[in-house]
Amino acid sequence: MATVSLDNIKKRFGPTEVIQGVSLDVADGEFIVIVGPSGCGKSTLLRMVAGLETITEGELRIGDRRANDLEPMDRDIAMVFQNYALYPHMSVAQNMGYGLKIAGLPKAEIATKVADAAKLLQLTELLDRKPRQLSGGQRQRVAMGRAIVRAPSVFLFDEPLSNLDAKLRVQMRLEIRELQAKLGITSLYVTHDQVEAMTMADRMIVMNAGRAEQIGTPLDVYERPATLFAAQFIGSPSMNVLEVEGRDGALWLGDMRLPNPTGHIGPVMLGLRPEHLTPDPEGAIVMQVLLAEPLGANTLLHGKLATGQGFTASLPGVHALSHGGETLRLSISPANMHLFDTATGARLG
Amino acid sequence: MEKRVTFKGWLLPLCLIAPQVFISAVFFFYPAGQAVWQSLFIPDPFGLSSQFVGLGNFEYLLGDPYYRASFLTTAVFSTLVTLASMIPALFLAVMADRLVKSAGTYRTLLIWPYAVAPAIAGVLWMFMFNTRVGVVSWYLGQLGYDWNHVLNGTEAMGLVVAASAWGRISYNFLFFFAALQAVPRSIIEAAAIDGARFWRRFFTIVLPLLSPTTFFLLVVNIVYAFFETFGVIHTITAGGPQQSTTILVYKVFSDGFVSQDLGSSAAQSVILLLVVGLLTVLQFKYIEKRVHY
Numbered sequence: 001m002a003t004v005s006l007d008n009i010k011k012r013f014g015p016t017e018v019i020q021g022v023s024l025d026v027a028d029g030e031f032i033v034i035v036g037p038s039g040c041g042k043s044t045l046l047r048m049v050a051g052l053e054t055i056t057e058g059e060l061r062i063g064d065r066r067a068n069d070l071e072p073m074d075r076d077i078a079m080v081f082q083n084y085a086l087y088p089h090m091s092v093a094q095n096m097g098y099g100l101k102i103a104g105l106p107k108a109e110i111a112t113k114v115a116d117a118a119k120l121l122q123l124t125e126l127l128d129r130k131p132r133q134l135s136g137g138q139r140q141r142v143a144m145g146r147a148i149v150r151a152p153s154v155f156l157f158d159e160p161l162s163n164l165d166a167k168l169r170v171q172m173r174l175e176i177r178e179l180q181a182k183l184g185i186t187s188l189y190v191t192h193d194q195v196e197a198m199t200m201a202d203r204m205i206v207m208n209a210g211r212a213e214q215i216g217t218p219l220d221v222y223e224r225p226a227t228l229f230a231a232q233f234i235g236s237p238s239m240n241v242l243e244v245e246g247r248d249g250a251l252w253l254g255d256m257r258l259p260n261p262t263g264h265i266g267p268v269m270l271g272l273r274p275e276h277l278t279p280d281p282e283g284a285i286v287m288q289v290l291l292a293e294p295l296g297a298n299t300l301l302h303g304k305l306a307t308g309q310g311f312t313a314s315l316p317g318v319h320a321l322s323h324g325g326e327t328l329r330l331s332i333s334p335a336n337m338h339l340f341d342t343a344t345g346a347r348l349g
Numbered sequence: 350m351e352k353r354v355t356f357k358g359w360l361l362p363l364c365l366i367a368p369q370v371f372i373s374a375v376f377f378f379y380p381a382g383q384a385v386w387q388s389l390f391i392p393d394p395f396g397l398s399s400q401f402v403g404l405g406n407f408e409y410l411l412g413d414p415y416y417r418a419s420f421l422t423t424a425v426f427s428t429l430v431t432l433a434s435m436i437p438a439l440f441l442a443v444m445a446d447r448l449v450k451s452a453g454t455y456r457t458l459l460i461w462p463y464a465v466a467p468a469i470a471g472v473l474w475m476f477m478f479n480t481r482v483g484v485v486s487w488y489l490g491q492l493g494y495d496w497n498h499v500l501n502g503t504e505a506m507g508l509v510v511a512a513s514a515w516g517r518i519s520y521n522f523l524f525f526f527a528a529l530q531a532v533p534r535s536i537i538e539a540a541a542i543d544g545a546r547f548w549r550r551f552f553t554i555v556l557p558l559l560s561p562t563t564f565f566l567l568v569v570n571i572v573y574a575f576f577e578t579f580g581v582i583h584t585i586t587a588g589g590p591q592q593s594t595t596i597l598v599y600k601v602f603s604d605g606f607v608s609q610d611l612g613s614s615a616a617q618s619v620i621l622l623l624v625v626g627l628l629t630v631l632q633f634k635y636i637e638k639r640v641h642y
């Protein structure tokens with residue numbers, strides 16, 4: 001059990017700065033999800049915490065110790081890798097007990113700890129199997145088991161579910177979260193899947209190109225995205241972003257007139273989540289529907305505005321649509337309008 | 350997915366394998382058959398006629414203390430050559446694998462000795478250790494050690510082992526290096542997080558993962574020590590002193606071509622043939638099963 005704190009952590013590979021200064025304080029027992037597109041530096045950040053990459057600049061503290069120069073084994077962490085990284089020549093029991101054996105625990109104690117962990121993860125039947133005799137989901141569990149037997153202070157996960165099929169992913173997502181809550185171990189979890197991020201995180205850190213765009217609870221990030229990037233990355237389907245102009249106490253999109261919640265003057269980026277739009281005969285947003293995707297519970301309507309910009313709306317229920325080019329009027333409540341600076345992408349108001 | 354080519358008739362496939370079959374027949378099956386045939390006869394001293402003796406040559410051989418000594422010499426020699434060529438190769442490969450910079454140069458330099466022909470390697474080592482003009486034996490003399498592999502059987506053995514193993518280190522290095530590169534990084538990292546330091550990781554994780562390669566090299570190197578070291582032994586010691594470096598293959602040569610005892614020589618070839626057969630079966634049995642984990 002421990003806190004983790006990152007103070008302006010940077011990483012350079014040669015001249016390229018891959019992590020450009022990330023600061024984060026993780027509370028004891030907190031589940032932090034690091035989310036972002038491919039190549040944004042999530043793994044690198046996690047591996048710096050694990051001690052598998054050196055930290056170029058900044059300070060890392062695990063518990064009350066400065067950890068920058070500690071070996072991975074001295075950091076009291078456990079890591080679950082994307083490909084599980086099980087030892088192929090060892091049985092499940094040996095895989096799970098390897099760390100304890102290195103630590104010099106007596107055989108009997110190792111056996112009890114492994115058995116306990118196996119029970120928790122429903123692996124008891126599989127203890128004598130080799131990794132190649134397991135399914136993907138079972139391997140994933142063994143990797144989890146190897147992490148928990150050592151009772152580390154911090155769990156690190158690097159996309160542990162990305163090799164599983166969709167259904168198993170949902171199930172394992174819940175299992176991991178339950179297990180973590182039960183054990184109360186501080187966790188850092190990397191994923192590029194925003195649904196995982198939304199459902200699992202106590203707090204999440206949205207990364208883009210080596211920078212933390214926003215750190216906050218999933219609802220925070222959804223309701224008050226700090227940057228245009230965070231706004232578009234979180235939420236599915238992703239947010240409509242339109243360039244509008246503030247004047248005369250309103251926001252103008254071409255000749256469509258929208259309320260101006262912040263009173264901003266001049267050009268500004270307006271973000272509207274597809275699910276916040278409602279059909280309204282008086283609505284200011286006029287959309288020409290080109291394609292409907294009925295998902296059952298809701299229907300996605302893709303089309304374009306009079307200005308030619310692409311636009312998506314998500315309406316509840318099944319939406320009857322006579323094919324091709326029907327026009328739909330929509331409105332949105334001012335509370336659900338997000339404004340961002342045109343140049344920096346930072347949230348306004 | 351395996352790609353298979355299907356042929357319609359018999360003619361084309363037959364033509365395609367014909368050269369291989371022809372070469373095997375002329376250079377392997379025919380001489381092997383001759384050896385088996387000859388091993389059943391004793392030729393007279395002038396080579397004009399020969400007398401059928403059945404398994405007499407084999408009986409004689411197995412009762413011959415020199416032949417049995419040669420078996421032991423071969424066992425010692427091939428064990429030493431295998432160890433002396435594999436252990437340094439593995440060590441060098443592990444070190445090269447840790448290198449980040451200039452690994453390529455290092456690798457290329459390590460491969461060079463492989464290009465030296467065994468006989469030339471033999472001459473090279475012979476001159477270095479020559480009792481009168483050798484550089485190394487001179488230095489050993491300066492240190493108070495009187496090197497003389499011409500008289501000392503142990504030293505002779507050491508020298509032929511070194512000369513035979515030297516070039517093989519490169520070959521083994523290549524295989525070990527490739528195998529090391531194929532060990533997934535994340536497994537090593539997981540072991541590091543589990544608390545294993547470098548050598549512990551090496552012995553508990555890396556070495557077991559290398560076992561298919563190690564086994565393959567073991568067989569290949571034993572076969573090499575048995576059959577391909579003739580040139581080295583011939584140039585350095587010619588089997589001496591007092592047969593202390595006469596391995597089986599060398600004895601086939603010296604009994605057959607030097608002592609002209611063709612029947613015995615042929616019988617020895619047949620025994621060697623059986624040994625190779627056994628090694629091959631062993632190799633296939635395990636390699637097929639893909640040893641290991």
Ligand SMILES: Nc1ncnc2c1ncn2[C@@H]1O[C@H](COP(=O)(O)OP(=O)(O)OP(=O)(O)O)[C@@H](O)[C@H]1O
Nearest residue numbers: 013018036037038039040041042043044045191192
């Ligand atoms: N050893 C390295 N040397 C040079 N550049 C590297 C190295 N490792 C990673 N990078 C670069 O750092 C950036 C971040 O890589 P990282 O693996 O952290 O991305 P990621 O967010 O985990 O992506 P993904 O979701 O695809 O796993 C990438 O642009 C990558 O090319």
Ligand SMILES: [Mg+2]
Nearest residue numbers: 042043044158
């Ligand atoms: Mg990654």
